[in-house]
Amino acid sequence: MKVSIFSTCLVDLMTPNVGIAMVEVLERLGCEIDYPAAQVCCGQPTYNSGYLEDSKLAMKNMMLAFENSDYVVGPSGSCIAMFHEYPKIFKGDPHWELKALALKDKSYEFTQFIVKVLGVTDVGAKLKGNATYHRSCHMTRLLGEKESPYQLLGKVKGLQLEPLKNSDNCCGFGGTFSVKMPEISEQMVDEKCGCVVDTGADILISADMGCLLNIGGRLSRKGEPVKIMHIAEVLNHHHATAAAKGGRET
Structure with missing residues (x-):
């Protein structure tokens, strides 16, 4: 194909x-x-x-x-x-x-x-750790894709996925929104960061880098040791080793 x-x-x-x-x-x-x-x-x-x-x-x-x-x-x-x-x-x-x-x-x-x-839900990935998943607004509401990331993450060996409170809430990025309305955006990302920290997860996963960079940047400024990973990085991970806290996966 x-x-x-x-x-x-x-x-x-x-x-x-x-x-x-x-x-x-x-x-x-x-x-x-x-x-x-x-x-x-x-x-x-x-x-x-x-x-x-x-x-x-x-x-x-x-x-x-x-x-x-x-x-x-x-x-x-x-x-x-x-x-x-x-x-x-x-x-x-x-x-x-x-x-x-x-x-x-x-x-x-x-x-x-x-x-x-492709009809695949298990790509053979392995990643030991506690994670939570952020659903981006555009992927969820405009593209209408809600299930595929969870189906794939559910088959990653060693990964414990914690539910994220208020998962439907925007992270405050919204592309140009965060530039035009930074004060509102800051309050929104603070709320999202609080929900991420409350899960106790070591890793924040998403399928949109805009959201990840926004939330990850705010977590870093708050001194919260949560690693950010795009779902492609998670699905490409083959070693069942615990993810170190802090920074983003490279």
Whole structure:
């Protein structure tokens, strides 16, 4: 099965190890991977800021970049959800609406692809430790993916997953929201950090690096020794050793 990787801006520029982990997991599951070099941003930051027409150039570029791909898989429910918005944005456009529909139909978030397309729930990962999982807003509400991460984490040998109180609450990142309304964002991430600490977990896992960097940064500033790991890193882990507290997995 041929899979094109959509790296997303945060993974490409700030956490490439997450992209590497994603590729290694998919390759072990029998996927043939390629990386269309023409890809850039999906257009979400400017689109969410109200600059619709200015965002369309980036969106058109992405449709062309992945035009010949069989499947498109990304490590972010938020960015994949943006792809799924394209048909609404280009509705009625005689040239681009069909391309938008084609990209939506073949685009999947990483865990969603593993469970719902490959039909796999146990990837052979091992990680000993106590963890909790943060559900990102866009992946849960816009993409509508709620179960796949839990199904995969439930099969990681040695991992004890603790329930996170108020798991439906936003972490306060929201992309440009945290920049435009920092005071409100700070209160939201403080509430989320409190819930994470209350679980007693050593590791915070999520499927969106924006959330992880936001929560992890605040935990660090508060002196809380909780490690952050993207779910791709967890699923790529093969050694059943206890995760050390503090910092993020590399």
